[in-house]
Amino acid sequence: MKYTYLLILLACSLNVYAQPSEYTLESNKKLVVEFYQQVLLQGNISVIDNYIGDVYIQHNPNLPNGKEALRNLIKSFPVKKPGDRPNGEIVRVIAENNLVVLHVKHYSWPQPLGGAIVDIFRVENNKIVEHWDIIQAIPDKPKNNNTMF
Numbered sequence: 001m002k003y004t005y006l007l008i009l010l011a012c013s014l015n016v017y018a019q020p021s022e023y024t025l026e027s028n029k030k031l032v033v034e035f036y037q038q039v040l041l042q043g044n045i046s047v048i049d050n051y052i053g054d055v056y057i058q059h060n061p062n063l064p065n066g067k068e069a070l071r072n073l074i075k076s077f078p079v080k081k082p083g084d085r086p087n088g089e090i091v092r093v094i095a096e097n098n099l100v101v102l103h104v105k106h107y108s109w110p111q112p113l114g115g116a117i118v119d120i121f122r123v124e125n126n127k128i129v130e131h132w133d134i135i136q137a138i139p140d141k142p143k144n145n146n147t148m149f
Contacts, residue, residue: 036090059133111138
């Protein structure tokens with residue numbers, strides 16, 4: 001009986017440590033939001049190493065893995081001048097375990113009216129190490145009156 005109690009206690013304590021704390025969720029959200037605002041919306045490639053891990057797995061089929069591919073992508077964007085508005089805005093942020101999901105409104109891409117983007121980032125040791133995305137153009141004439149945001 002004593003060993004059964006110890007096993008139950010151990011299993012319960014492991015479950016507590018397996019769940020991320022609210023602090024971890026909030027720090028992961030903060031990391032991803034800062035990265036997105038500075039790098040993707042403002043085009044500041046000088047801070048990529050602050051946010052992206054040495055291993056960066058990319059699930060967008062149009063991009064290779066790694067930080068250099070991300071740098072090259074950002075370099076291909078039109079150059080932003082001081083005072084230029086960002087390319088878009090983060091509409092909502094969701095975090096679960098080590099994943100952070102952003103729902104983003106881009107102002108002018110992939111079509112002139114912009115796009116709705118869902119980016120999913122995996123965070124490990126306070127660095128972004130993996131990325132998925134889904135991109136949908138905002139249509140000229142939607143079939144309903146619902147907003148995409």
